[in-house]
Amino acid sequence: MTESKRTIIIEDAETEQKEAYVLHQTPPQCAIDLIAFVPLVAGDVVAEPFKGEGAFYDNLPPFVEKKWAEITLGVDYTTLEDYDWVITNPPFRLETGTKRVNSFWYLLDYYSTRARKGIAFLGNDKCFCTLTPRRQKLLRERGWYFTKVVVCNIKKWRGRYFFFILEKKPNSFMEYLPTSY
Numbered sequence: 323m324t325e326s327k328r329t330i331i332i333e334d335a336e337t338e339q340k341e342a343y344v345l346h347q348t349p350p351q352c353a354i355d356l357i358a359f360v361p362l363v364a365g366d367v368v369a370e371p372f373k374g375e376g377a378f379y380d381n382l383p384p385f386v387e388k389k390w391a392e393i394t395l396g397v398d399y400t401t402l403e404d405y406d407w408v409i410t411n412p413p414f415r416l417e418t419g420t421k422r423v424n425s426f427w428y429l430l431d432y433y434s435t436r437a438r439k440g441i442a443f444l445g446n447d448k449c450f451c452t453l454t455p456r457r458q459k460l461l462r463e464r465g466w467y468f469t470k471v472v473v474c475n476i477k478k479w480r481g482r483y484f485f486f487i488l489e490k491k492p493n494s495f496m497e498y499l500p501t502s503y
């Protein structure tokens with residue numbers, strides 16, 4: 323196990339099957355370099371709801387107000403309120419109370435009704451594939467547009483990762499075709 327990964331054991335309440343689940347901690351320098359692409363301004367309130375070891379949280383610029391959550395420290399992400407930006411590498415899976423879900427779209431949907439200015443998520447190719455035309459249409463209806471995608475290599479994990487930045491700024495950077503062929 324590298325220093326950028328932690329493993330926890332999750333037990334499925336119904337099947338009682340145990341599964342090793344690797345929590346990826348973003349390399350701090352990668353978080354620093356990615357934060358530089360986020361158009362934060364003085365006074366912005368920034369939430370890091372899945373703080374982990376703090377790669378993003380600890381490296382946010384001094385001119386923003388910061389909020390954090392981290393389940394292993396007893397603070398669930400749902401307790402955070404009132405923020406302009408959410409910036410994180412979210413967990414790949416999430417316990418929602420009723421079931422465990424792949425979290426990327428679940429959380430994008432969640433924050434698109436809560437963040438005031440922007441959302442910046444680090445994810446992999448599988449996360450990219452969850453951005454279906456129907457979901458992109460929903461984001462647009464809520465006023466959200468992708469404004470930047472930063473590609474990075476994190477070789478300790480699976481190679482290529484994508485830092486998706488969304489803002490409430492109409493643009494045609496990412497388009498979709500609503501029809502299925």
Ligand SMILES: C[S@@+](CC[C@H](N)C(=O)[O-])C[C@H]1O[C@@H](n2cnc3c(N)ncnc32)[C@H](O)[C@@H]1O
Pocket residue numbers: 345346347348349371372373374375376377378391392393394397398399400410411412413414416417
């Ligand atoms: C993939 S790690 C990333 C940590 C950090 N954001 C980073 O970039 O290094 C995801 C983190 O989310 C935390 N987490 C999972 N479920 C959570 C929840 N319901 N509320 C808050 N934190 C949670 C995990 O414990 C883990 O530290």
